[in-house]
Amino acid sequence: MKYFILAGEKSGDLHGSNLIQEINLLDKKAEIRAWGGDAMAAQGAEILQHHNQLAIMGILGVIQNLQRLKGLFKTFADQIDSFQPDAVIFIDYGGFNLKAAKIAKKKGFQTHFYIAPKVWAWNKGRVNELKKWIDHLYVIFPFELELFTKAGINTQYVGNPLQDAIQAFKPNPAFTYRDKKYIALLAGSRKQEIKTALPLFEQLAKANPDLQFLIAGISDWKELYQTEIPVLFDQTYDVVKSAEVAIVTSGTATLETALLQTPQIVVYKTDWVFYSLAKIVIQIKYISLVNIILDKLAVPELIQANFSVEHMTTKLRELLSKGTAYQQQKEDYLALKQMVGNSGASKKTASFIYSAASAK
Numbered sequence: 001m002k003y004f005i006l007a008g009e010k011s012g013d014l015h016g017s018n019l020i021q022e023i024n025l026l027d028k029k030a031e032i033r034a035w036g037g038d039a040m041a042a043q044g045a046e047i048l049q050h051h052n053q054l055a056i057m058g059i060l061g062v063i064q065n066l067q068r069l070k071g072l073f074k075t076f077a078d079q080i081d082s083f084q085p086d087a088v089i090f091i092d093y094g095g096f097n098l099k100a101a102k103i104a105k106k107k108g109f110q111t112h113f114y115i116a117p118k119v120w121a122w123n124k125g126r127v128n129e130l131k132k133w134i135d136h137l138y139v140i141f142p143f144e145l146e147l148f149t150k151a152g153i154n155t156q157y158v159g160n161p162l163q164d165a166i167q168a169f170k171p172n173p174a175f176t177y178r179d180k181k182y183i184a185l186l187a188g189s190r191k192q193e194i195k196t197a198l199p200l201f202e203q204l205a206k207a208n209p210d211l212q213f214l215i216a217g218i219s220d221w222k223e224l225y226q227t228e229i230p231v232l233f234d235q236t237y238d239v240v241k242s243a244e245v246a247i248v249t250s251g252t253a254t255l256e257t258a259l260l261q262t263p264q265i266v267v268y269k270t271d272w273v274f275y276s277l278a279k280i281v282i283q284i285k286y287i288s289l290v291n292i293i294l295d296k297l298a299v300p301e302l303i304q305a306n307f308s309v310e311h312m313t314t315k316l317r318e319l320l321s322k323g324t325a326y327q328q329q330k331e332d333y334l335a336l337k338q339m340v341g342n343s344g345a346s347k348k349t350a351s352f353i354y355s356a357a358s359a360k
Contacts, residue, residue, distance in 0.1 A: 001027055001357050004085040005034040005045065006076070006100055008054045008093030010189035010218065011252040013037035015115065015161045015346070016091050020045055022350030033083055035076070037220070048079055052191075052220055054096060077103050087112055087357040090134075094118075094126060101133040110360060112136045114349050115161070116144060118292070127151045136356055138349045141293065142341050156352055162252070163343035166237075166259045175238045182212040183316065184243035184262070185229065186236070186253050193249050194224045196269050201247070203309045205229050208316070214239055245319045247312060254299070255289040258336055263329045265300050265315045266290070267307045290332075293339055298332035 003023060007016040017039035023030050024044060034040050035049040054072070080088060080103075088104040090097035094117025105111050113134045117126050130137060131153050139145055140160045148155040171178075187197035198215075205213045205228070216239040217231040225231045232239055236253070240246050241260045248254050250268040257264045266288040286292050290299050300315045302308070318325050 001029075001086040001354075002031045002083060003033075003087050003089060003353075003357075004080055004083055005032060005036060005040070005089045005091065006093075006097055007034065007036040007040065007051060007091040008096050009051050010037065010220065012091040012093055012115075013039045013051055014165060016040045016045070017043045018161060018164060018346035019089070019091070019114065019350055022346045023354065026350055026354045033079070033085070049075070054093075073099060073103060076100050077107070080104055080107065080109060085109060086360060087353055089114060089353060091115055092117075098126060098129050098133065102129075105133040105135075110135050110357060112138070112353050112356070114138045114158075115140055116148065127153070136352065138345075138352065140341065140345060141339070143339075156348070157341075158348040158352070159342040159345040160340045161345040162256055162259060163340060164346055166256070167343050169237045169241075169260075171241060172235070172238050175235070175242060176232075177214055177239070178242050180212065180242075181244055182214045182242075184239045184246040184248075185213055185215045186240070186246060186248045186257075187215065187217075188249035188251060189218055189220075189253075191221055191224065192270075193251075194218075194221055197249055197267065198225070198227055200267075200307060200309065200312075202227055202229060204247075204312050204316075207309050208313060211316075211320075214243070216240065245316060247316070250287045250301070252289070255293075255336075255340070258290045258299070258333050259340065261330070261333055263299075263319045263326055264290075265302060265312060265319070267302045267312070269304055269307045290336060294332060294336055296332070298336070299329060 005016050007013050013036045016036045020043040032045040033048055034045040036047055037051045041047045088109045089112045090101055092115040101111050111134050116137055116139045137148055137153050137155045138158045145155055145157040185201045187194045213229050215229050215231040216236040217225050217233040219233045240257050240262050243262050246257050246262050246264045248257050248264050248266055250266050254266050288301055291297055302311050
């Protein structure tokens with residue numbers, strides 16, 4: 001059969017690649033076209049649009065890119081018309097993907113959404129959009145199943161794909177920094193996140209010359225890492241797993257860091273217009289997935305003006321002392337692991353998609 005997959009960012013590329021691997025096991029003659037990245041391409045998908053071209057952040061980013069966004073949706077519509085897929089699969093990236101799903105559904109294509117938008121956290125209005133435009137929804141947290149089923153959406157709980165990725169991870173025995181004490185720095189996966197975080201990380205390293213720092217870089221944006229701090233590209237799990245503490249830009253990486261059992265500090269800064277509007281519109285206590293899922297301040301969050309050298313240093317020294325804050329994070333991580341759920345998400349989701357598309 002024919003499958004069209006839309007993954008809008010780095011984490012979606014990872015989950016998409018694992019999903020494609022499982023689809024190919026079920027459907028030996030699968031034709032897959034996608035918007036994604038190198039990991040999905042490595043599994044045999046024909047990449048029509050790289051996720052790097054979709055990373056638009058904040059209200060200002062959307063306003064500045066309105067014409068480009070219109071062009072992207074027009075391109076998507078033309079591509080699915082031409083390809084005529086048996087299933088259109090959207091992975092995470094809710095704001096963009098729900099608009100694309102509306103296009104696909106109105107054209108009569110079967111729509112699947114893997115890794116539901118976190119409406120329980122910040123935008124419950126999207127439940128109605130999901131109900132309208134999505135035929136099959138696959139959720140990764142146990143508590144999401146009841147929420148979406150009650151709303152009348154055809155929902156399956158499949159487990160968490162990050163558990164798949166974590167369990168599949170085998171530490172590299174030749175990892176250069178394995179026996180060294182250092183702090184891992186994760187600047188994010190989007191261009192603007194990296195450009196915002198790196199200067200502050202450099203200032204942090206200069207203000208703490210007695211500490212060693214190591215950046216987990218992403219080769220997609222290699223040209224942005226102009227820094228004196230050592231950078232290791234595309235070895236994030238090794239860098240995080242062996243670190244004493246990690247400073248992590250808010251996103252999927254906060255949950256990955258927790259599942260790898262490394263104490264962390266979460267940081268984030270965005271354009272002031274988006275942040276000001278978000279505070280009014282979004283009723284949410286926390287920004288990191290760890291804290292949202294646990295519904296408590298399990299890991300410190302340094303947002304906007306608090307994302308500073310002074311605040312990072314204070315929280316870092318506190319964790320490095322391995323006192324109460326350090327021990328509490330470790331305990332909270334055990335509870336988090338239980339709440340995140342089981343592995344096997346990619347295999348289960350592929351099976352549901354294949355069955356639904358076959359039954360059309």
